[in-house]
Amino acid sequence: MGALTVSDVSHHYGATRALSRVALKMSPGEQIALIGASGCGKTTLLKLLGLQERPTSGEVTVMGCGLGKGKSSMLRTTRSKIGMLPQDLGLVPNLRVVQNVILGRSGKRWLPGTVRDLLWPAKEEREKIFEILDRMGVAEKMYDRTDSLSGGQQQRVALSRTLYQGAEILLADEPLSAVDPARARDVLALLTSLSRENGSTLVVSLHQEALAREFFPRVIGLNKGEVVFDGQPDEAQIESLYDL
């Protein structure tokens, strides 16, 4: 299941240091919030955990697989178990909802299968997607164009994509960035309850430390690319996040 290990990882973009000697272990089914100021390295850490980039030094292992280790088919299989929820949700606006959701299984399909999925999805796949969308409360939008949905509905579609993918690890980058404060709790409640129900590991980057402490048993604080605390932080530790 979804175990992640970050061993002494540093990462640079040119001369800019994004992460410095980060070491973390995340167990299957854990729910973790990454918090810190803008530019502290949260998105970079999520990218490394998603095996999207190779760290400048150190190693990231996801379910026993890392970049540069083993065959590419193994990497593909591992990636097919990682669900990404980027800040802008990563949906194709002019595709129908069903098409966006079905793309979640790309890692488990070959090219002709993806073409078929997009043009003539099989009945059993359609029914599976309908069930997921129903569970997320957006079933009636299944055949609508994605850009005709509200922001909140689109977020549910993006989450449906990771459920359909059968992700064992869900990495969500700032899922509250475009959500009004009144709905922020609903979004986090949904994410954590889905993670509990499916037993999947959840790693979420956030700005709101109060919400992070309320919803996540483990909170990791980052400042200038370094881990400044790991666990349930106190006020002093929270303040240390913004020491410049």
Add this chain to the structure above:
Amino acid sequence: MKAGAWRLWTGRRWLIVATIVVFGWCVARLGTQVISHTSGANPLASTLRFFGAAFSPSLTDQNPSLPDDATPFLWRLGGDLLRTLRYALIATAMAIPAGFTLGFLASEQWWPRQRARWLWQGIRWPVRIFLSLIRSIHELIWAIFFLSAFGDFAMTACLALALPFTGTLAKVFSELMDEARNSAHEVIMSSGGSGAQAFLGSVLPSALPDMVTYSLYRFECALRSSAVLGFIGIETVGLSIMRSFESTYYGEVWTALYLLIITIVLIEAFGHLIRKRLTDGVVRGGGIEDVISEEKLRRTAPRDRLLRASSLVWLLAILGAFQIGDRLIKPMAEGQQEARLSRFWTKITPDPVAPEKGVSTWDERKEAWAEGADEVIPWMAQIWESPGAEALANTVAMSVAAIIVAGVMALLLVPWAMRTLATGKPLGLASGGGSVRVMLGHVTRGFFVASRAVPEYLYAFLLVGLMGPSAWPLVFALALHNVGILGRLWSEVGENQNSGEARAVMQVGGGRLQAFYSSLLPLSLNRFLLFFFYRWESCMREATVLGMLGFSSLGYYISIRKSFREYDEILFFSLLGAAVIIVGDIVSDVLRRKLREG
């Protein structure tokens, strides 16, 4: 000079100074004689008669000596228009798949990972250079080559149009694909999908609406270019216009012009409609019942019937264009086509290395190359010295003068055309003179539509006929077509501009023009310049062939060499023009990138 004053001059004001200096250079090169009729001609009378005929287009033959059983004028004109449409349809149908494939190869999409980057660049750059070359040579020149190489078939005209259009479509498609790379692409890749799956699942659907609307625009351009092919004898509506004008049957000319304008305006309006439908999509009509099922949702999914019907109509029209009408290729006697191609190959080979016999074997060609290879560079140097360099400079001067004239005209007209200003509530503020402004807005936008509907070459042909052969009718022809395009593009930029500052100008008592020139124009300047450079490239390409109508530029020498079938020199002149376009393309690419970055 003080630092403050220096900054003032290195700001945007240098643009005005540079424009005046460059325009001065163009006038010095092209001369100041705008009308150049030989003595005895009465240009004013013929001009008045020509424009007078605009109000009484002819519906019947003006030629009194035609036999009674001759095909009626309108019937003949309809046939020419259908043929024009047919060539444009076939050319676009061939250029789209070719442009898509080459555009894909020229884009960054097909090699998404960083591994073996040298291999990817090794394929991508030759494709990009090939595309630049084929689109830099004008379709009229391709037609001259293909007529000689393959003979006078319908397919020759289609190929001449399809080749440069493939280059243009491929360039734009590759840019659209590169710009369409989004976070959905990253999501698919990071969930284990391959580059091809990410391309199919995110890049292609994101780029498709723009690719479809751009293809429709190219069809509109193909229609104009197809009409222009008439001027080298291919039977399209351009040939009818040329014959009627030369016989001074001006009523017939205007009928053909109106028909061409109406067809192009209708296609443009259709393109707008399709673009809107593709962008907005269709929303589900009516509410959804309480109990829903996947099956029911799928059955009642919102579908755009107009898009489906028009796709079917396009498909049928393309199939019809291939099947109905004159045969696209007429079979030749055995060996005749090979001999024709061989003769063409000999004529296009540089003179010092061309074999003596028109129809030559491969060995004879190799032998000729070996004997005359040393002479090729001196041969090129000689043509460059006279008349290549001067012809090239004149062509560049024509294109630059034309885009400056078009730019100035567009700057004067755009504030009258913008929908946000040509209204009773400019920029949302209550104001007087609404109905007059609305009417002027319609008139200005109508002028833009009509002026861009007529191809540059056609304007040039008519203006040279009325003003005599000099550079300026050609410059005005280019400017007239481009003012319609710049006017539309700039109006759209101005309308989409954040109008807060302009509204503030009007709130303190400023007028619409003050709001435009003091606020909207400076805010939009970068985007205005992007379109200005984009249109200059197009002017340069057209200026290369406009000289065929009688001014000492590249086109003039191309038309002279055409009479002597000296295709090697035609190729040399065409490549000179292409080189300037490619350099201009690179320079304007860099400028555009800098302007986009602000």
